[in-house]
Amino acid sequence: MKKSLLMIHTGNGKGKTTAALGLAFRAVGHGFKVSVIQFIKGGRRSGEIETAARLSDLIDFNVTGRGFTWQSDDLEKDAALARKAWETAKEKIRSGRYRLVILDEMTYLFKYGMLDEDEVIEFLADRPESVHIVITGRSASEKLCAAADLVTEMNAVKHPFASGISAQKGIEY
Amino acid sequence: MKKSLLMIHTGNGKGKTTAALGLAFRAVGHGFKVSVIQFIKGGRRSGEIETAARLSDLIDFNVTGRGFTWQSDDLEKDAALARKAWETAKEKIRSGRYRLVILDEMTYLFKYGMLDEDEVIEFLADRPESVHIVITGRSASEKLCAAADLVTEMNAVKHPFASGISAQKGIEY
Numbered sequence: 001m002k003k004s005l006l007m008i009h010t011g012n013g014k015g016k017t018t019a020a021l022g023l024a025f026r027a028v029g030h031g032f033k034v035s036v037i038q039f040i041k042g043g044r045r046s047g048e049i050e051t052a053a054r055l056s057d058l059i060d061f062n063v064t065g066r067g068f069t070w071q072s073d074d075l076e077k078d079a080a081l082a083r084k085a086w087e088t089a090k091e092k093i094r095s096g097r098y099r100l101v102i103l104d105e106m107t108y109l110f111k112y113g114m115l116d117e118d119e120v121i122e123f124l125a126d127r128p129e130s131v132h133i134v135i136t137g138r139s140a141s142e143k144l145c146a147a148a149d150l151v152t153e154m155n156a157v158k159h160p161f162a163s164g165i166s167a168q169k170g171i172e173y
Numbered sequence: 174m175k176k177s178l179l180m181i182h183t184g185n186g187k188g189k190t191t192a193a194l195g196l197a198f199r200a201v202g203h204g205f206k207v208s209v210i211q212f213i214k215g216g217r218r219s220g221e222i223e224t225a226a227r228l229s230d231l232i233d234f235n236v237t238g239r240g241f242t243w244q245s246d247d248l249e250k251d252a253a254l255a256r257k258a259w260e261t262a263k264e265k266i267r268s269g270r271y272r273l274v275i276l277d278e279m280t281y282l283f284k285y286g287m288l289d290e291d292e293v294i295e296f297l298a299d300r301p302e303s304v305h306i307v308i309t310g311r312s313a314s315e316k317l318c319a320a321a322d323l324v325t326e327m328n329a330v331k332h333p334f335a336s337g338i339s340a341q342k343g344i345e346y
Contacts, residue, residue: 005344009188010330011328013325013326014192014323014325015182015188015192015195015325015327017195018192018195018196018199019187019188019191019192019195019327020195021194021195021198021199022188022190022191022192022193022194022195022196022197022198023191023343023344024195024198025194025195025197025198025220025221025224026191026194026219026220026221026224026343026344026346027220027343027344028220028223028224028227029219029220029221029222029223029224029225029227029343030220030223030342030343032342032343046199046202047198047199047200047201047202047203048198048199048202049202050201050202050203051198051199051201051202051228052202054201054202054227054228055224055227099343100343132343132344145330145331148331149331150187150329150331150332151329151330151331152186152187152188152327152328152329152330153186153327153328153330154188154192154325154326154327154328155184155325155326155327155328156323156324156325157183157318157324157325157326158318158321158322158323158324159323169203170196170199170200170202170203170205170272170273170305171178171196171199171200171305173199
C-alpha cells in the first residue's frame with residue numbers, strides 16, 4: 001500500500017527544515033514537482049533559495065515570512081502575512097501540481113495563534129491524494145501528530161552553539 | 174567563533190541521510206563543493222543520485238556499497254568494499270576541495286567491525302580546517318559522539334511502515 005504522507009519534523013534539534021530540503025532533493029531527482037513555503041524565515045539570502053533557483057523547473061520556493069516572531073516589532077503584520085501565506089499554500093496544494101509541499105516552520109503559527117490548527121488539519125485531510133506534505137517546527141501539538149502519518153523528532157544531543165560556535169553559511173542557512 | 178563541524182545524525186527515525194542531503198542542498202547554494210560517500214546503499218537508482226547529477230559542478234556523489242549488510246551473501250566482500258570506500262573518502266577529505274563531506278551510513282561499518290572507529294576519529298580530528306563532516310547511521314557510539322561537535326538524534330515518534338504503508342519514491346529513496 002502506498003499513499004501520500006503527512007509528515008511532521010519536530011523536536012528541539014537541528015535537521016527539521018534540513019531534512020525537508022533533503023526530501024526535496026530526492027523528489028526532484030524523480031522528476032517530481034516540489035513547493036516550499038517558508039512561513040517564518042525571511043530576509044537573509046539562504047543556500048536553499050539559491051539551489052532551488054537552479055532547480056526552478058521543479059522547485060517552487062516561497063519565502064513568505066520576515067523573520068522570527070519573537071523578534072517581531074509588529075505581530076499583527078506577521079499574522080496577516082501568515083494568513084496570506086496559508087492561502088497561497090492552500091492553492092498550491094489544491095492544484096495537485098506538486099508531489100511534495102513543504103510547510104516550513106508552520107507549527108510556530110499555531111503556537112502564536114496566527115493560524116487555526118483545526119482548519120489546517122481539516123484542509124490537509126482533504127487534499128489531493130498525490131500530494132505529500134511536510135510540516136516543520138518545534139512543539140508540534142498532539143492533535144497535529146495524531147493527524148500525521150509520520151512524526152520524527154529531531155533531538156539535540158549535542159549542539160555547537162552551546163560551545164560558542166556560531167551559525168554558519170551552508171549549515172544553518 | 175566559526176569552525177568546521179563534525180556532525181552526527183543518528184537515532185532510529187527517518188531523516189538521518191535526508192538531513193545530510195538537505196545540508197548539501199544548502200551548501201551548493203553558497204557555491205560550496207560537497208562530496209557524498211554512500212557506504213551501504215547500492216543498486217537502486219535514487220532521487221538523490223539524479224539531483225546530484227544535475228548539480229555535478231558542485232556535488233561529487235559516490236555509491237560505494239551494494240546494499241545492506243544484513244542481507245549480504247558475502248561479508249568479506251562488503252568489508253573490502255568498505256575499506257576501499259574509506260580510502261577514497263580520506264583522499265577527498267584530505268584534498269580540502271570539499272567544504273562538506275557526507276559519510277552516509279558509516280556507523281554500520283563500525284558496528285560490523287568493517288572499519289576501525291578509532292582510526293576514523295583520529296583521521297577526522299586532523300582533517301583540513303575548512304571541511305565539515307556529516308556521519309549518518311543508527312547507534313552512533315559514545316566515543317564517536319564525544320568526538321563530534323553536533324549530534325542530532327532522529328527519533329521515530331510515528332512511522333508509516335508500521336501502518337503498512339511501503340517505502341516510496343521521493344520519500345525513502
